[in-house]
Amino acid sequence: MTGFVLGPQEGPAYGFHGATVVIKASGAHTRGQLGVMESDYPSGLVVSPHLHEGEDEMLYVLAGELTGFSDDEGWIATPGSFVFIPRDCCHGFAVTSAAPARALVITGPSRLAAEIAAAGQPPPLR
Numbered sequence: 001m002t003g004f005v006l007g008p009q010e011g012p013a014y015g016f017h018g019a020t021v022v023i024k025a026s027g028a029h030t031r032g033q034l035g036v037m038e039s040d041y042p043s044g045l046v047v048s049p050h051l052h053e054g055e056d057e058m059l060y061v062l063a064g065e066l067t068g069f070s071d072d073e074g075w076i077a078t079p080g081s082f083v084f085i086p087r088d089c090c091h092g093f094a095v096t097s098a099a100p101a102r103a104l105v106i107t108g109p110s111r112l113a114a115e116i117a118a119a120g121q122p123p124p125l126r
Contacts, residue, residue, distance in 0.1 A: 004029075011038075015121035018045050023117060027110030034106060035113035041066075041101045042124075049092040055111045057091075059083040064101025068093025077103075 011022045018041075025036040041047075041064070049069075059066070061077045068075055068083070070091045077083050077093075085091045095101045107113065 012117065013123045014116050014119070015123045016116050016119070017047060018042060018124065020123040021105075021116050023113050026113040026117065028114075030110060032109050034108045035110035037105045037107075037113055037116070038062075039103050039105050041095045041103070043095050043098055043100055045101075046094045047092050049090050051088055051090050052085075052107065052112060054087050055107050055109060056087045057085040057112070058106040059085075060104040060106070062102040062104060064095055064099055065097035066093045066101055066103070067096040 006024055009022065011024050013020060013022045015021075016039075020040040022038045023035070024038060025034065027033070027035060043064075047068075059077065059082070061079055061081045061083070063079055066077045066083075068077070068091060070085045070089050075083060076096075105112075
C-alpha cells in the first residue's frame with residue numbers, strides 16, 4: 001500500500017443527513033483502522049441522538065460552532081476544539097453558529113465512511 005495526498009475538496013463527496021461529507025481516507029486505505037472525513041454542516045442542522053456500535057468518533061472543528069452531548073455530558077465546540085465520543089455512546093449535536101460549520105471527523109475502527117459511501121447520496125446543493 002502506498003500513501004497519497006488529496007487536495008482541498010478532493011475525495012469522494014456524499015450527502016449524509018443534510019451534511020456534505022468528503023471521504024479523505026476510508027478503511028480500505030487504512031487497513032480498517034481509521035476513517036477520515038471532512039464534513040460541512042449547514043447552519044441549524046441537528047444531528048439526532050445516535051451511537052456508533054464498536055466505533056469511536058472524533059471531531060476536530062475547523063469552522064462554526066457545534067453544541068452537542070455524549071451520554072449525559074453537554075459540550076460546545078468552536079474552531080480548534082477536539083471532541084472524542086467513545087464507541088457505543090449515545091451522542092448528537094446541532095450547528096449553533098449563524099454560519100455553516102466544518103469539521104474533520106475521524107472514526108476508528110473505520111465503519112462510518114463505508115456506510116456513507118454505500119448509501120451513495122449526492123451532496124446537497126449549496
